[in-house]
Amino acid sequence: MKNSLAIGLLAVVVAAMAVAAIHDVDMNDVPFTDEDLESEESMWSLYQRWRNMYASSPFLDATENERRFEAFKENAKYVNEFNKKEGMTYELGLNKFADLTLEEFLAKYTGSKVDAATLASFPEPVEEEEPVGVPTAWDWRQRGAVTPVKDQGSCGSCWAFSSVGAVESTYAIATKKKPVTLSEQQVLDCSGGGDCNGGYVSTVLSSFAVKKGIALSQSYPRYSAAKMACRTTPRTPVVKMDGAASVPSSNEAALKLAVYTRPVSVLIEADKNFQLYKAGVYSGPCGTKVNHAVLAVGYGVAPNNIKYWIVKNSWNTNWGESGYIRMKREITDKRGLCGIAMYGMYPTKKSAAISMVVDSY
Structure with a gap:
């Protein structure tokens, strides 16, 4: 019984480590599909997934949150369109700067x-x-x-x-x-x-x-x-x-x-x-x-x-x-x-x- 419990715990630990390793590989951006960009609701859901990974502040006032969301939407559409181009030698992603306008980013x-x-x-x-x-x-x-x-x-x-x-x-x-x-x-x-x-x-x-x-x-x-x-x-x-x-x-x-x-x-x-x-x-x-x-x-x-x-x-x-x-x-x-x-x-x-x-x- 003890051996079975130990094996079960080990399996849980190994699985957790595997998930963590996958998460580390994908840490640089939040993956998404065309469906995530179809509506305001799906965009908002994508934005919340991004915030869970990258937002420096867990709470924003309504005005600032809306401003960040607008910048994020523009960047998400831009990344999606760019990555569909043929013959490109690199790809873009929704990384930690995805809720910034270019002007804010450069500053x-x-x-x-x-x-x-x-x-x-x-x-x-x-x-x-x-x-x-x-x-x-x-x-x-x-x-x-x-x-x-x-x-x-x-x-x-x-x-x-x-x-x-x-x-x-x-x-x-x-x-x-x-x-x-x-x-x-x-x-x-x-x-x-x-x-x-x-x-x-x-x-x-x-x-x-x-x-x-x-x-x-x-x-x-x-x-x-x-x-x-x-x-x-x-x-x-x-x-x-x-x-x-x-x-x-x-x-x-x-x-x-x-x-x-x-x-x-x-x-x-x-x-x-x-x-x-x-x-x-x-x-x-x-x-x-x-x-x-x-x-x-x-x-x-x-x-x-x-x-x-x-x-x-x-x-x-x-x-x-x-x-x-x-x-x-x-x-x-x-x-x-x-x-x-x-x-x-x-x-x-x-x-x-x-x-x-x-x-x-």
Whole structure:
């Protein structure tokens, strides 16, 4: 009797684990069919299913709930129509941003700006031809040089996350060790590079990461998705870079060579399709009015021979392909898809020691 009970309990546990595993696979979006879009009632039911998975607040007042529902309906219809198109290399989904208009999404989750003066001060990029022996595919994640995907929250601090990711990876490659996790909150608070309304990767890489250094995440207050007063104290462990460099603009071959050497901070234009991206090789359409900073960590070739960039985002793992997006490369436009080849930047590092802050910020 006891054995039968134990076996029964084990079966329940195994079944629960299987359900949880399936749920994890489908966490990035809420599946739906044409029938879910047929009426207001079925749309409302779909919206409630989505809210059960993603809504940050369980309760909304009637006006706000109606506003969210209207945005959700528009996005659900858009996703449904897009995914029926033939010949597309990627698909969209009802992910965690599905109740936001494009304007709301861009205001909360992007925020990269371009500082032409700072970029002009970077060392003159060298036009290089791709040397013989560069592999057709490369992924720094497989070489232990990329930290886990993080979450910027509803703060336009992508510039801080892209900068920190570049420094983390450059330091890991220099030390030939597992990457240390650094503090985006300290960069947001102390770098002068920007705030939750946007900022500049170039300022962080060329100035702050060189002169001051970025704190280890465990040595600075945790990320709060809000700019605070700088709280770096004496003897805080920081990682400093030696300098920064840029990739020759509008040159995907140069970007490929740079990414083969280390992950590179890149700026792109995020739009509606980017907002609702689920999986596959993203091929636009998109423009080149860059508004979002991400990290190119590799490149590859899909089974259908489409070449792509491997791009780390900062919207948590429940967006895209576990927090990543593959973006088509070697397109006709020299600026690259969504402008990805326009403003490539990376820090440089030869020495490998972690420094201590000894002066005041």
